[in-house]
Amino acid sequence: MIIKPLVRSNMCLNAHPVGCVKDVERQINYILSKKKSFDNAADKPKTVLVLGCSTGYGLASRITAAFGFEATTIGVSFEREGKETKSATPGWYNNLAFDRAAKEKGLKSITLNVDAFSDEARTQVIQLLQEMNLKADLVIYSLASPVRTDPETGILYRSVLKPIGESFVGNTIDIITSKFSSIEVEPATPEEVQNTVKVMGGEDWERWINQMQAADVLAVGSKTVAYSYIGPELSHSIYRDGTIGEAKKHLEKTATKLNDLMQKTVKGEAYVSINKGLVTRSSTVIPVMPFYISILYKIMKENGTHEGCIEQCDRLFNDRLYSGKPVPVDENGLIRVDELEMAPEIQKEVAEMMEKITEENLKEKSDFNSFLHDFYIIHGFDVEGVDYGAKVARLDAI
Numbered sequence: 001m002i003i004k005p006l007v008r009s010n011m012c013l014n015a016h017p018v019g020c021v022k023d024v025e026r027q028i029n030y031i032l033s034k035k036k037s038f039d040n041a042a043d044k045p046k047t048v049l050v051l052g053c054s055t056g057y058g059l060a061s062r063i064t065a066a067f068g069f070e071a072t073t074i075g076v077s078f079e080r081e082g083k084e085t086k087s088a089t090p091g092w093y094n095n096l097a098f099d100r101a102a103k104e105k106g107l108k109s110i111t112l113n114v115d116a117f118s119d120e121a122r123t124q125v126i127q128l129l130q131e132m133n134l135k136a137d138l139v140i141y142s143l144a145s146p147v148r149t150d151p152e153t154g155i156l157y158r159s160v161l162k163p164i165g166e167s168f169v170g171n172t173i174d175i176i177t178s179k180f181s182s183i184e185v186e187p188a189t190p191e192e193v194q195n196t197v198k199v200m201g202g203e204d205w206e207r208w209i210n211q212m213q214a215a216d217v218l219a220v221g222s223k224t225v226a227y228s229y230i231g232p233e234l235s236h237s238i239y240r241d242g243t244i245g246e247a248k249k250h251l252e253k254t255a256t257k258l259n260d261l262m263q264k265t266v267k268g269e270a271y272v273s274i275n276k277g278l279v280t281r282s283s284t285v286i287p288v289m290p291f292y293i294s295i296l297y298k299i300m301k302e303n304g305t306h307e308g309c310i311e312q313c314d315r316l317f318n319d320r321l322y323s324g325k326p327v328p329v330d331e332n333g334l335i336r337v338d339e340l341e342m343a344p345e346i347q348k349e350v351a352e353m354m355e356k357i358t359e360e361n362l363k364e365k366s367d368f369n370s371f372l373h374d375f376y377i378i379h380g381f382d383v384e385g386v387d388y389g390a391k392v393a394r395l396d397a398i
């Protein structure tokens with residue numbers, strides 16, 4: 001089979017196994033090239049659980065923990081597996097590529113394809129740790145999902161991406177045709193806000209840490225980190241001040257609660273890390289983001305400060321979590337690795353360019369081609385060194 005990307009409504013419905021493998025290898029090679037030796041061996045994570053391990057920030061975190069710190073990793077994600085002639089989701093191929101590369105390096109890795117919101121997933125992870133006689137010293141929470149079933153009640157909640165109070169009016173873009181269209185998003189109802197907090201807030205993260213603590217599988221001095229985004233003023237009405245922002249604020253409050261619990265029980269720490277806006281399977285569907293990211297890429301590249309998920313995670317681990325010093329946080333207790341994106345001079349230039357961008361000058365005023373390139377890469381397409389004219393024998397393997 002020759003595999004070509006199938007894109008509908010700004011979503012890519014298939015993935016290229018060879019491209020996914022190559023891009024996982026690229027990220028591994030980046031981390032190996034940056035690997036440091038540790039004087040203080042006690043300060044490196046040895047057993048790391050990554051919830052949402054298969055793509056984006058979770059995959060980059062797992063690669064950093066394993067290949068940068070030689071940690072045993074347990075990864076949890078929920079991906080559609082491949083059939084002989086039917087494509088898997090990219091995360092499924094990424095997980096296979098990660099496990100294969102880890103094995104080749106003699107690193108222990110276990111990957112579970114289960115619903116991380118379920119108590120069954122928690123039980124499985126706890127049992128695995130107990131069987132291996134290990135305790136987790138880092139738990140990364142990197143789930144991004146539109147739905148969550150509450151394990152207490154069995155009720156399925158759906159998140160929405162909507163403003164609160166007033167409608168959002170803005171432009172969106174068709175990734176394939178580069179055509180702009182204006183959209184209006186009605187404000188969320190109070191119930192929609194609550195449901196979004198149920199899905200993307202801190203309730204599930206808290207359940208993970210509570211159950212792991214009760215089962216005594218958190219190591220003394222362990223850390224947990226959940227990921228969040230703040231982003232520029234111009235996206236606040238649809239993001240930070242909207243439904244997802246409410247969920248993220250709940251996640252941030254949960255960090256304080258979990259930090260207290262972990263301090264008392266295992267002398268541990270809980271954080272939210274604010275990361276940079278990047279092209280991932282979750283971010284491309286947010287209105288404004290394709291424009292913003294395309295302009296941001298251009299300006300940050302010109303400025304020499306552009307980063308992807310793997311560079312972000314390398315800095316998060318080495319300069320924030322395991323620098324040998326107390327973890328640096330801002331005045332709200334948040335880890336910030338978005339500081340290069342949020343630098344005032346960068347944001348000023350982006351805001352000015354956002355005013356000027358039109359369908360005609362899109363490719364000249366922004367780095368839309370890089371946005372597209374990254375969009376394809378996260379599905380295994382447009383990856384350097386892959387022969388896309390070559391036939392792929394089957395889609396249920398790498």
Ligand SMILES: NC(=O)c1ccc[n+]([C@@H]2O[C@H](COP(=O)([O-])OP(=O)(O)OC[C@H]3O[C@@H](n4cnc5c(N)ncnc54)[C@H](O)[C@@H]3O)[C@@H](O)[C@H]2O)c1
Pocket residue numbers: 051052053054055056057058076077078079091114115116117141142143144145227228229274275276277278279280281282283
């Ligand atoms: N992409 C950005 O620009 C950006 C910026 C800052 C922070 N973040 C945050 O980083 C986190 C991860 O986002 P991402 O952009 O890397 O997303 P992503 O879509 O690339 O990854 C989401 C992960 O969650 C997993 N997942 C989803 N539902 C699951 C379920 N029920 N059970 C198990 N696994 C499940 C997927 O399998 C995947 O591994 C989110 O909290 C997001 O808000 C993203």
